[in-house]
Amino acid sequence: MRRDEGLSLSIRGLSYALRDRSRTMRQILDNVDLSVREGEFVSVVGPSGCGKSTLLNFISHLLPVQQGELEVLGAPVQAFNTKVGYVFQQHALLPWRTVIENTELGLEVKGEGREERRARCREVLAQMGLAGFEDHYPSEISGGMRQRVSLARTLVAEPEFILMDEPFGALDAQTKVLIQEIFLKYWEQHRRSVLFVTHDLGEAIALSDRVVVMSARPGRIIADHVIDLPRPRNGERLRSNPRFIEYHDLLWSALRDEAANAMQVAQ
Numbered sequence: 310m311r312r313d314e315g316l317s318l319s320i321r322g323l324s325y326a327l328r329d330r331s332r333t334m335r336q337i338l339d340n341v342d343l344s345v346r347e348g349e350f351v352s353v354v355g356p357s358g359c360g361k362s363t364l365l366n367f368i369s370h371l372l373p374v375q376q377g378e379l380e381v382l383g384a385p386v387q388a389f390n391t392k393v394g395y396v397f398q399q400h401a402l403l404p405w406r407t408v409i410e411n412t413e414l415g416l417e418v419k420g421e422g423r424e425e426r427r428a429r430c431r432e433v434l435a436q437m438g439l440a441g442f443e444d445h446y447p448s449e450i451s452g453g454m455r456q457r458v459s460l461a462r463t464l465v466a467e468p469e470f471i472l473m474d475e476p477f478g479a480l481d482a483q484t485k486v487l488i489q490e491i492f493l494k495y496w497e498q499h500r501r502s503v504l505f506v507t508h509d510l511g512e513a514i515a516l517s518d519r520v521v522v523m524s525a526r527p528g529r530i531i532a533d534h535v536i537d538l539p540r541p542r543n544g545e546r547l548r549s550n551p552r553f554i555e556y557h558d559l560l561w562s563a564l565r566d567e568a569a570n571a572m573q574v575a576q
């Protein structure tokens with residue numbers, strides 16, 4: 310029996326401190342409470358260094374919980390979960406594998422037959438605008454293309470819950486808009502649970518059902534706003550919607566002081 314029926318993610322009181330190189334204890338996360346319902350798209354925005362990637366690393370079991378409770382897909386996180394997909398902040402492709410070989414990694418681990426997994430990978434790569442690059446190595450394609458391969462690799466494995474860490478941050482402005490549209494369409498068709506980290510408030514509003522704002526380090530949740538805009542959405546058209554602009558102002562006012570604080574903390 311699930312403790313949190315209908316929740317893909319439930320975090321209560323998650324705190325994290327580490328000893329840095331000068332042996333000083335640094336508080337990274339402070340009493341974070343966060344949940345994501347099944348099929349919900351939630352974005353996390355917050356200043357650089359506030360602990361967003363760290364939070365995703367806890368959810369994906371790359372870091373063991375020190376303090377607090379964390380349940381993913383209805384169970385405490387005890388091991389790496391193949392139902393959870395993770396698009397890292399850096400693309401993390403294997404340099405010795407071609408584009409298609411990187412893309413099929415998750416399906417290979419699941420034991421899917423070669424022909425079937427290749428066909429599915431080709432389809433998703435084509436959706437990402439990468440048809441014709443299947444046999445290239447990561448070093449032979451651009452940074453933005455590598456990021457798209459990374460996205461394809463995650464989506465093709467059909468995870469129930471997708472963690473995404475600034476997946477479009479390295480893309481040029483035009484490619485970014487196109488890939489956001491592709492991803493939005495994919496999401497509106499499949500409705501997977503998503504926790505999406507971004508610096509881009511416009512991107513967060515365009516994609517999400519909810520946007521949460523984190524404070525400067527130590528990261529806490531300081532705002533949580535439902536984005537009540539109709540779907541299906543067209544990201545470009547949405548940006549001229551007056552409600553989009555209101556949400557942008559609301560989130561920016563929550564974030565502005567934190568961004569300034571983060572710069573002081575870093576100095």
Ligand SMILES: Nc1ncnc2c1ncn2[C@@H]1O[C@H](COP(=O)(O)OP(=O)(O)OP(=O)(O)O)[C@@H](O)[C@H]1O
Pocket residue numbers: 327328329330337355356357358359360361362363364398526
């Ligand atoms: N191994 C480590 N040793 C010391 N400090 C660390 C270590 N890993 C992370 N940190 C610190 O933890 C904090 C949070 O890092 P994290 O990468 O989660 O931030 P972030 O919000 O993802 O930032 P960005 O938006 O720049 O990606 C930072 O202040 C960072 O300096």
Ligand SMILES: [Mg+2]
Pocket residue numbers: 361362363398474
């Ligand atoms: Mg990060």
